Amino acid sequence: MGALCCKPEEIDFEGPVDLWHFYLLRSVGKGAFGKVRVVQHKKTKALYALKYINKARISKQRAVNNIIQERRLLEEIDSPFVCNLRFAFQDDENLFMVLDLMLGGDLRFHLDRLGCMKEEVVRFYVAEMALALGDLHKLGIVHRDIKPDNILLDEKGHAHLTDFNIAVHFTDRRPLTSVAGSMAYMAPEVLAKRGYFATVDWWSLGVVAYELLFGKRPYRGKTNSTLTQAILKDQVRFPENAEEIVSPEGLDCLRGFLQRDPKKRLGCPGTGGLEALKRHPWFREYDWDVLERKEATPPFEPDSKKANFDATHELEELLLEDNPxxxxxRNPNLDLSELSADYRVMEQHFLPYDYLRQPRKSWFVLDESGTAASHGVSASGTSDPSTSSSGLGKVHAQAIRIDEQPMADLGMGTNSALSASVGAGGGRATPSARSRAHLTSTAQPVKTELLVALIHSPF
Incomplete structure (x- = not known):
């Protein structure tokens, strides 16, 4: 008598989004609170980056409010130069945010490989990040952590801003005072604790541009104290061969970003804002309308045949993860009254989000005193409408589909880190011969050949 096969559970694509809607592919990153892996939507076939955050960990580190704030900010943002939020949901153990997938790696990864970058490449990244900051600042959002690690490239080479964990809303009526960010990229007014606005992002962008061009940051110190003093007092200096590497217009742009006085800083309102930056001689050859439509050809295209991320993330998931x-x-008998305060906050405020059904909205509006308050109104100013099922099956213009990529032989997984089996709802994947060499189960011994394949695999 033949063996019986259990019937795959049917997926409800009309219901709220959850992890059942996605194939789990490779692990590609790890942060302070969670991990990132590639996923594919089972219905639309679009690829995304799944950021998942362990509830117990963020509760222990008292970071629940930061995660809720990050998710709400991302729900508001829709920029071609940001890793936009597409879905959000939770289970009993994790919070999930599904974001635009960037296959080209982050600028830190490329900087470590190259040592420094050509002027035309850096100029392009600065221009696209300037457009990203323009979109954020219009919404009253300051990122506060602009650095190479948080700028990701797509497969064509366009730059996108990510990691909004310490981003906040700001108003022109009340300066921010908390010290937040990565110290080497912090603006002087942040370290001086005298209050600041979105002007700090332009300083950080200047530090990033300097680092990409010269392979080192403009201000350095062996201790936090000496670094702080350098940022607060030292004049910006360029390497002796700077004029051989960068044009006079490029050096002038860097000096403009690294002005200690925010009123004199390039990109800031005191110097004419983003529109004045667009007219800077360094960008004279750029058609900004073309840039905004992402129709300009990037000067650097990441190598799609190589992994543009640290392959050890996949190995760690495979070898060390006790609970893949x-x-x-979800627990059907969940009782909010029995949960801790942190868990209640997550249950009540980290609600499912589906960009196909729900409009972008701002949780923050200004009251008469100029204070930001949470009201949950839509970006158009109307109340949050009830969700509808219209739009299912559609994807946004920037979505990456698995059949459009040279990495179409991705190892797909469900229960294990790299499993050849796929669940119901989107058909069954048929891996190529090459991808089958990359697949394994957590119940099988890991062979040296597999580890080598993972390290050298483009995905």
Whole structure:
């Protein structure tokens, strides 16, 4: 008598989004609170980056409010130069945010490989990040952590801003005072604790541009104290061969970004804002309308045949993860009154989000005193409408589909880190011969050949 096969559970694509809607692919990153892996939507076939955050960990580190704030900010943003939020949901163990997937790696990864970058490449990244900051600042959002690690490239080479964990809303009526960010990229007014606005992002962009061009940052110190003093007092200096590497217009642009006085800083309102920056001689050859439509050809295209991320993330998931990620049903008997305060906050405020059904909205509006308050109104000013099922099956213009990529032989997984089996709802994947060499199960011994394949695999 033949063996019986269990019937795959049917996926409800009309219901709220959850992890069952996605194939789990490779692990590609790890942060302070969670991990990132590639996923594919089972219905639309679009690829995304899944950021998942362990609830117990963020509760222990008292970071729940930061995660809720990050998710709400991302729900508001829709910029071609940002890793936009597409879906959000949770299970009993994790919070999930599904973001635009960037296959080209972050600028830190490329900087470590290259040592420094050509002027035309850096100028392009600065221009696209300037447009990203323009979109954020219009919404009253300051990022506060602009650095190479948080700028990701797509497969064509366009730059996108990510990691909004310490981003906040700001108003022109009340300066921010908390010291936040990565110290080497912090603006002087942040370290001086005298209050600041979105002007700090332009300083950080200047530090990033300097670092990409010369392979080192403009201000350095062996201790936090000496670094702080350098940022507060030292004049910006360029390497002796700077004029051989960068044009006079490029050096002038860097000096403009690294002005200690925010009123004199390039990109800031005191110097004419983003529109004045666009007219700077360094960008004279750029058609900004073309840039905004992402129709300009990037001067650097990441190598799609190589992994543009640290392959050790995948190995760690495979070898060391005791509780590998998989779709799990929620506890049907969950009682909010029995949960801790942090868990209640997550249950009540980290609600499902689906960009196909729900409009972008701002949780923050200004009251008469100029204070930001949370009201949950839509970006158009109307109240949040009820969700509808219209739009299912559609994807946004920038979505990456698995059949459009040279990495179409991605290892797909469900219960294990790299499993050849795929769940119901989107058909069954048929891996190529090459991808089958990359697949394994957590119940099988890991062979040296597999590890080598993972390290050298483009995805």
């Amino acid at each position: 990620l998989k779709a799990r049903k």
